[in-house]
Amino acid sequence: GENVEQHPSTLSVQEGDSAVIKCTYSDSASNYFPWYKQELGKRPQLIIDIRSNVGEKKDQRIAVTLNKTAKHFSLHITETQPEDSAVYFCAATVDIFGTGTRLKVLA
Amino acid sequence: SQTIHQWPATLVQPVGSPLSLECTVEGTSNPNLYWYRQAAGRGLQLLFYSVGIGQISSEVPQNLSASRPQDRQFILSSKKLLLSDSGFYLCAWCLGGGSYNEQFFGPGTRLTVL
Numbered sequence: 008g009e010n011v012e013q014h015p016s017t018l019s020v021q022e023g024d025s026a027v028i029k030c031t032y033s034d035s036a037s038n039y040f041p042w043y044k045q046e047l048g049k050r051p052q053l054i055i056d057i058r059s060n061v062g063e064k065k066d067q068r069i070a071v072t073l074n075k076t077a078k079h080f081s082l083h084i085t086e087t088q089p090e091d092s093a094v095y096f097c098a099a100t101v102d103i104f105g106t107g108t109r110l111k112v113l114a
Numbered sequence: 115s116q117t118i119h120q121w122p123a124t125l126v127q128p129v130g131s132p133l134s135l136e137c138t139v140e141g142t143s144n145p146n147l148y149w150y151r152q153a154a155g156r157g158l159q160l161l162f163y164s165v166g167i168g169q170i171s172s173e174v175p176q177n178l179s180a181s182r183p184q185d186r187q188f189i190l191s192s193k194k195l196l197l198s199d200s201g202f203y204l205c206a207w208c209l210g211g212g213s214y215n216e217q218f219f220g221p222g223t224r225l226t227v228l
Contacts, residue, residue, distance in 0.1 A: 096157065101146070107156070
């Protein structure tokens with residue numbers, strides 16, 4: 008079955024810097040790659056997703072890149088703000104999640 | 115618009131007691147439904163998913179079970195809870211029909227087994 012690895016597990020950046028979180032997946036048939044943000048004690052919510060027919064997608068300060076050949080995809084957050092602090096999960100297909108990255112943006 | 119409900123929000127149960135968590139979805143038909151468990155500071159572990167009434171797939175061997183008695187109702191149960199069952203349980207739904215789509219999560223149930 009599908010397996011998703013996510014790195015790093017924790018990430019601290021200074022406010023205004025960029026943050027990058029990377030995921031790799033095992034099933035080459037996977038074609039949907041969402042990213043979720045989970046604030047403390049709350050439910051995960053989708054922030055961006057990408058399908059296998061595109062290599063990059065951007066939404067304001069957030070972008071996702073996909074390399075299907077290498078089977079990895081990444082989340083890029085630019086100009087980070089304290090409110091970006093949360094746990095971020097990648098997923099392959101719909102329901103196979105990475106282990107999460109705790110992002111801390113230091114003011 | 116669609117909404118997803120879960121209850122209870124928090125639950126403290128003794129080891130060996132039964133469990134029933136309920137999830138309902140409004141505003142959509144024939145959704146795919148999911149149960150996840152999230153241990154403290156950990157990722158999301160898929161427990162069960164369902165593509166229709168009475169259709170349940172299990173991802174991990176465990177002492178939990180799931181049922182889908184109605185199209186928009188998903189229930190997570192256990193006959194005898196273990197300490198290791200403690201965690202944050204999340205129900206989620208997404209559109210069915212074969213293509214992949216965003217999942218919408220419920221507010222979660224925080225279960226503590228003592």
